[in-house]
Every structure is written in C-alpha cells, then in structure tokens.
Amino acid sequence: MKLVARTVLALVAGVVAVPTAMAVTGVANADPDTSSSAYPYALNGGGSDTTEELMTDIANNVKVGGVPVIGNWSAKGGAFDTNGSAAGCSYAGNAGVAAGAGIRPDGSGAGRDRLEEAMDPSNAYFGCLDFARSSSGSTKADQTKLALAVDTLTYAVRSDSGLSKKFTLAQLQSIYQCKVPTIHPLLPQAGSGSRSVWENLMGITDAALPACINDKIQENDGTSLGTDKFAVMPYSSSQWAAQTAGVISDVHGVSALGAINSIPGLASNGAGAGVRTVYNVVSTARLNSSSPDDALLQQVFKGPNSLVCAQTASIGRQGFLPTASCGSN
Known part of the structure; x- marks a missing residue:
C-alpha cells in the first residue's frame, strides 16, 4: 500500500507473526472490513472469482502482532479504496463497466493488470495493490505466481x-x-x-x-x-x-x-483433465527486496512456511486441496 502500515512498523520492531487459530464460521464476507482499526490494510489485492472466498477466509486468520494485514477485495462490487482517507487508491465499481484502469478487478486477468499498474512508479495507482488472485498464474515478466492450492x-x-x-x-x-x-x-x-x-x-x-x-x-x-x-x-x-x-x-x-x-x-483428489493450481501473483522485484513493506509481503506469501500457506484449515474448508509447492513459483 502507499502508506507505511502499522503492521509493517510492528514487523520492523521485531514482532513475531503467528497465524491465529481458525475461528471462521458461516459464510465468508466479501470486501474487508473498512470499519476495522486495521484499515487501511498493509497488503491489498483482488482478481479471481474462484479464489475470492478462499483468500477472504485466509485473510481473516492471518495477523501480524494481532493485527489483520490482508485486504482481500471481491471480484464484483461497488467503489472501494485501499488507502483509507489518503488520496490515490480509489477504484470504481464494476457493475456494467468494462475492465480497465481504476476499475474493481473482476477475474484473474484484470487482477494481474491492476497489479501491474500498481507496480509502475509512473502510474497514478502505484502502490495501491500488492497481490492479484489468479486461477491461471501469470505470464507477465515482472510478476511471480506463488502457488496457493489445487x-x-x-x-x-x-x-x-x-x-x-x-x-x-x-x-x-x-x-x-x-x-x-x-x-x-x-x-x-x-x-x-x-x-x-x-x-x-x-x-x-x-x-x-x-x-x-x-x-x-x-x-x-x-x-x-x-x-x-x-x-x-x-x-x-x-x-x-x-x-x-x-x-x-x-x-x-x-x-x-x-x-x-x-x-x-x-x-478427483488432484487427478484428472481439469486439475489446476491456483495462485497469488506478486511483484518479482518485491520478493527480492529487504524493505519493511516487502519483507512483510514475503512473510505473508513467499514459501511453504508463509502465513498464507500455514492456513491449511481454510484451504480445506473452502473445498481446495493443499499443494506441496505452496508459496513457490
């Protein structure tokens, strides 16, 4: 995100991040809670309809220093802002609107495109998104797909x-x-x-x-x-x-x-013609950076011991299968 979130500051201060116990019941909510003291969230993303609720379930259970850090925005809906009261990260709703810059991303392709804009320092939306949900990976040279589930x-x-x-x-x-x-x-x-x-x-x-x-x-x-x-x-x-x-x-x-x-x-148990891995896509450069913001991104998404990959109960509850390559390209 554009601001240095308090969760990042906590990370710098040496707070150890621990996945919280699973406590989600009932139907998962859509957009993240903007009335929460955790908003604006440190890491924001959107895109795939297929993994929307899975990432919401995971986001509800990934906390750093007791604070939720993932803002997982749904594929369909009205206007939203990933940066709270600060300017620059407002996205318009997508009902009846073609995909494009400044529009809530509906689908993996739109999610990756909006992430690409957020990776460009010359773009007005630079820093507004940190990951894209994708059920088909990414072919963009400066993006890395990190396996999530099957x-x-x-x-x-x-x-x-x-x-x-x-x-x-x-x-x-x-x-x-x-x-x-x-x-x-x-x-x-x-x-x-x-x-x-x-x-x-x-x-x-x-x-x-x-x-x-x-x-x-x-x-x-x-x-x-x-x-x-x-x-x-x-x-x-x-x-x-x-x-x-x-x-x-x-x-x-x-x-x-x-x-x-x-x-x-x-x-299918992971076998058959239609078996596929689903991913979260992030900036390749940020996976190799040591800045506090990027260290948090890595802690949450990168590798089999990442906070996202630790949420195996969420993965199972949402009907997916775990993958041994979770957090890897």
Missing part, C-alpha cells in the same frame, strides 16, 4: 438436464468447438482465469472463439444456466463444494457437476 475445473449442467454427467474430454471439446449444435456451451467473462484454463482444455482461443459460445456469464455461478436444459458451463469443483456446504454464498442454483473421463470433479 482445484479441479469440471463442467456443470442443470440437475434436471438430460445431458450426460459423464462426458469425455473429447466430447466436451466437440461441444465447445460447435460440433454439437443441440448443446449450448457457456464461458465466463473475458479476463477470467477459469475461462483461460477451460479454453486451453477445449482447444479453443479468444482470438478465434467459436460462434456458438455464450461468453458473457459470471464464473462459478450456476444460475447462469437459467432454464436451458441443454446448457453446459465450466465450474470450479472447490467453489461448488463450498457453495453447497453453505461455507460461502450459494449460487450453484440447480447445477450439478459432471465427470470428465469418468473422474468426478469433487472426488
């Missing part, structure tokens, strides 16, 4: 649909390549990490998107299926599990998860 991306249809709940990968590819006109494929919004991963699985690209695809839905929202019993959409099995268990807001609607190549998403 998810399985599978497909969903209406539970009352006559469509198969056991498509092979080849069958799904035919559907998304518009070779099965009776089935209606859906894709998340542009910039979504899940969209990128699913396109790679389906053998399609944004540059030559097949015409039959509706690519305007919000990811991991089963209500996007509407009343169409012939619609199919990608869905994070971790999100679906957490939604149906009441851990996070339940928007699975009447959706039911399918199995790809006979491997159910909820029982």
